[in-house]
Amino acid sequence: MTRKINKITIFLERAVLGTCLRDSKNLPELLEPSDFVEPKHQDIAHCIRLMCASGVAVDEASVTVELRNKGSKVDAFYVSDMVTECGYTPMNQAWSDEVKRQSRLRQIKEVVEKISELSEDDSCIPEQIIDFAFNKFNSVGKSSVRNKPKPLSHDELFNFNRSDDPNTVLGNRWLCKGGSALIVSQSGVGKSSLLMQAAVNWSVGGRKDFFGIKAIKPLRVLVIQAENDFGDVAEAYQDVVKGAGLFSDELFHMKDNLAIYRDSTSVGEDFPPMLRELIKDHRADLVFIDPVLSFAGIDIANQEQASKFLRHGINRVLVETQAVMIAMHHTTKPSSSKDKDKQTVSDMAYSGAGSAEFVNYFREVAVLSRQQGEQPIFKFGLTKRRGRAGMKNYYGEFAGEIMIRHSRALGQIRWEYATPEDLSPPTEGDASTGNDKGSRRRFKW
DSSP states (O other), X not given: OOOOOOHHHHHHHHHHHHHHHHHTOOOOTTOOGGGOSSHHHHHHHHHHHHHHHTTOOOOHHHHHHHHHHTTOSOOHHHHHXXXXXXXXXXXXXXXXXXXXXXXXXXXXXXXXXXXXXXXXOTTOOHHHHHHHHHHHHHHTTOOSSTTOOOOOOHHHHHHOOTTSOTTEEETTTTEETTOEEEEEEOTTSSHHHHHHHHHHHHHHOTTOOBTTBOBSSOOOEEEEESSOOHHHHHHHHHHHHHHHTOOHHHHHHHHHHEEEEEOSSOOGGGHHHHHHHHHHHHTOSEEEEEOTHHHHOSOTTOHHHHHIIIIIIIHHHHHHHOOEEEEEXXXXXXXXHHHHHTOOHHHHGGGBSSOTHHHHSSSEEEEEEEOSSSSOEXXXXXXXXXXXXXXXXXXXXXXXXXXXXXXXXXTOOOEXXXXXXXXXXXXXXXXXXXXXXXXXXXXXX
8 A cells, every 4th residue: 555646746846946947056955856756756756866066057948858858758748738837927935845754755655654563573572673663763754865065065164263263262263173183102102191181281271281282161081091090090190190289279180181991892893882972971162082002902003994993993983982082102113313303293104103194093192202311201293283282392382392291299190391400411521411320410200
């Protein structure tokens, strides 16, 4: 049994198609060729859709030719009569809405009939029928093109306020909702404590920043790490919080906004669903992954696998949740000092282990590189969007690269600016050269 065709529906279908051809326009938004009940109308709608997608102007003559080329039974008189019939009446949204409504009713009736047929079959399992019904009803009326993109509005592009973007999360549109960054460095240099310092400061917001990089507001921050045990996390947490000098209200906000997890089992395809769930549970604005390779579960040198993990796995979660992700990443075997001296920070961005996709995907890549000498001094440089970050050097000037170091306080796990004294070469005979056993610049951590 089929749903009786309504004459009014046929009339509205002709009105929609006739005005599209008269005005040389595509089908109304969300309306699909399959939504038309009359087969002739489906052929015409299909031609309009394909020609518009190819950039070909649609009108009575061009569509008639296309229909003939495709072997359609729709003749030129039918198309001409349909255009003439609509006259000068402008397109009415209510027409396409009614065509869509009738299409959905027909789909529902077809599903119901199929469910009835399946329920009469003694071999069918009830749970399978329920799943079938759920999936079919859930797809009723949806576009045949999954996640069909929409064109950007010229007016909205022109009127965009670049100094007040509501999607900004960090800096001046440095990282926006759904964005990502990668921090690349050697193993064992203190990336996790650097992460902790950024997480604590950005969860507080306000007067607290991360070497000049400010959060647009106190952020809800999620840390997911796999390498550090409870004691490792606790030591860095204690020293970073103490070093931040938080007021009582800031400490309250930090505890409410910051959540730290340890997960060593969600790997490969299991990682994106876990990430999505934690982001939603915590309503996170920002999530740190430490390190990203602990969760990848792929051949990291294989670009296809890397792309699938990053662009088809993680990226979909970020777009859906609108959270920003900052991932920590290890370098390969260290280059010789001679080779490193010739590299810029941008060159070193590609020193991360695995496929170049681990650099190309991210909106920003930061490099933390140890400097020569006895003291734990590092260059921290941004490689892609440095002008938007708002990062500042020791003198309070905006900079794309800064010099930072481990805390001077013995046993304290946190980061601070390297001073000019730290960076100046020691004079001959200076006790600070570190050549003598009693050197006052010898570092223990």
